[in-house]
Amino acid sequence: MSKVQLASGPGPRGNPSRHPSSRGKHFLSDKVERFTESVIREMTRQAMLYGAVNLAQGFPDFSAPAEVKIAAQQAVAGDVNQYAITWGAKNLRNAIARQMGVWQGLTLDPEKEITVCCGSTEAMISTLLAVSNAGDEVIVFEPFYENYGPDAVLSGARPRFVKLRPPKDNGGEWTFDEKELRRAFDKHTKAIILNTPNNPTGKVFTRAELELIRDLCLEFDVLAITDEIYEHILYDGTEHISMAALDGMRERTVTINGMSKTYSVTGWRVGWAVAPEKITNAIRKVHDFLTVGAPAPLQEAGAAALGLSPEYYAKLAEGYRARRDHLMPALTAAGFKCFRPRGAYYVMTDISAFGFKDDVSFAKHLVRDIGVATVPGSSFYNDPRDGAQQVRFAFCKKPETLDEAARRLTRLRRH
Numbered sequence: 001m002s003k004v005q006l007a008s009g010p011g012p013r014g015n016p017s018r019h020p021s022s023r024g025k026h027f028l029s030d031k032v033e034r035f036t037e038s039v040i041r042e043m044t045r046q047a048m049l050y051g052a053v054n055l056a057q058g059f060p061d062f063s064a065p066a067e068v069k070i071a072a073q074q075a076v077a078g079d080v081n082q083y084a085i086t087w088g089a090k091n092l093r094n095a096i097a098r099q100m101g102v103w104q105g106l107t108l109d110p111e112k113e114i115t116v117c118c119g120s121t122e123a124m125i126s127t128l129l130a131v132s133n134a135g136d137e138v139i140v141f142e143p144f145y146e147n148y149g150p151d152a153v154l155s156g157a158r159p160r161f162v163k164l165r166p167p168k169d170n171g172g173e174w175t176f177d178e179k180e181l182r183r184a185f186d187k188h189t190k191a192i193i194l195n196t197p198n199n200p201t202g203k204v205f206t207r208a209e210l211e212l213i214r215d216l217c218l219e220f221d222v223l224a225i226t227d228e229i230y231e232h233i234l235y236d237g238t239e240h241i242s243m244a245a246l247d248g249m250r251e252r253t254v255t256i257n258g259m260s261k262t263y264s265v266t267g268w269r270v271g272w273a274v275a276p277e278k279i280t281n282a283i284r285k286v287h288d289f290l291t292v293g294a295p296a297p298l299q300e301a302g303a304a305a306l307g308l309s310p311e312y313y314a315k316l317a318e319g320y321r322a323r324r325d326h327l328m329p330a331l332t333a334a335g336f337k338c339f340r341p342r343g344a345y346y347v348m349t350d351i352s353a354f355g356f357k358d359d360v361s362f363a364k365h366l367v368r369d370i371g372v373a374t375v376p377g378s379s380f381y382n383d384p385r386d387g388a389q390q391v392r393f394a395f396c397k398k399p400e401t402l403d404e405a406a407r408r409l410t411r412l413r414r415h
């Protein structure tokens with residue numbers, strides 16, 4: 001499981017090889033021994049192995065918008081084939097600044113406050129490497145998108161987890177305890193990572209919740225790093241609010257976003273970090289030496305994508321609403337208790353009805369014997385026991401893919 005060991009000492013060491021040339025040498029870093037490979041990506045490999053319907057990893061199995069694909073083709077044909085400016089092609093940075101103005105009312109300087117990266121994944125790790133020192137703590141709500149744990153370890157920070165608690169009834173919301181959150185803030189806290197709309201819970205943080213977090217950030221002089229990659233995937237009248245748009249937060253927020261989810265191009269690897277100039281300079285330095293830059297022609301396509309009409313975004317959200325409402329009844333009928341998502345494209349479920357000792361054995365049964373791949377809940381928690389009766393389904397799939405999964409799930413037996 002993608003588990004992060006929080007002990008700061010060296011990780012477990014294997015037996016030294018008996019080969020004389022490597023006797024006594026240990027070639028791996030201590031950091032890398034403190035976490036494992038991604039469970040989510042491993043489940044995709046298992047899905048391929050067993051010919052299962054992949055409702056594990058969050059990538060669409062349908063086409064990206066034609067205009068965006070044409071823009072990429074034109075960029076390649078027009079010889080946009082060399083390095084872009086390391087912190088991002090001007091057209092894309094201008095488009096990001098323009099759209100953050102339209103959507104969040106923020107005025108940005110595209111020359112000084114935006115760094116385009118290889119996906120929001122790189123934007124997050126570059127940000128953490130740019131701001132963290134050994135001994136710094138980073139608050140993370142859990143369950144959390146599994147990258148955040150290893151990101152914290154790689155950057156030398158120590159993650160500190162605050163629980164999101166599932167709703168008691170089907171229509172309720174995931175919530176956190178205000179006192180528990182306050183206790184997590186202290187003089188070692190450098191940053192809080194926030195992901196709204198949230199993976200895996202589907203929670204969309206409310207204005208009141210964000211203001212509470214804002215007040216704590218101001219009181220304890222803490223940076224907010226917000227992953228807003230699902231900002232356009234919202235249901236049931238919920239509203240996405242950027243932390244950077246709240247009073248007092250513009251100067252202490254890094255907003256992370258990307259093309260992957262909004263334009264169904266997870267393989268293109270284009271994302272970005274928006275931050276005040278001083279922090280942007282630091283992120284740009286890390287980014288430059290990590291990857292130099294994101295794919296140049298696809299950045300041009302990104303500029304075109306950000307110019308799509310408001311109808312595109314409304315249709316995107318409506319399409320995912322229909323998929324959510326397609327999959328959830330099938331899951332409920334099969335015996336899962338679903339926690340209704342208000343945003344993003346995942347549904348967390350409770351699997352207690354099936355009588356399995358843990359989520360991993362259940363997920364293995366599901367992928368091998370039933371033919372549906374999911375992500376075991378434990379991969380979203382620091383303590384695997386917290387997710388031992390949960391699995392997550394992704395519904396960013398064609399209706400026929402969801403139908404096939406639903407058909408296979410009827411073979412599941414409750415105990």
Ligand SMILES: Cc1ncc(COP(=O)(O)O)c(C=O)c1O
Nearest residue numbers: 058119120121145199258260271
């Ligand atoms: C919350 C969250 N952030 C980031 C990512 C990865 O985004 P990107 O493809 O831009 O690296 C994902 C993908 O599942 C995600 O769920």
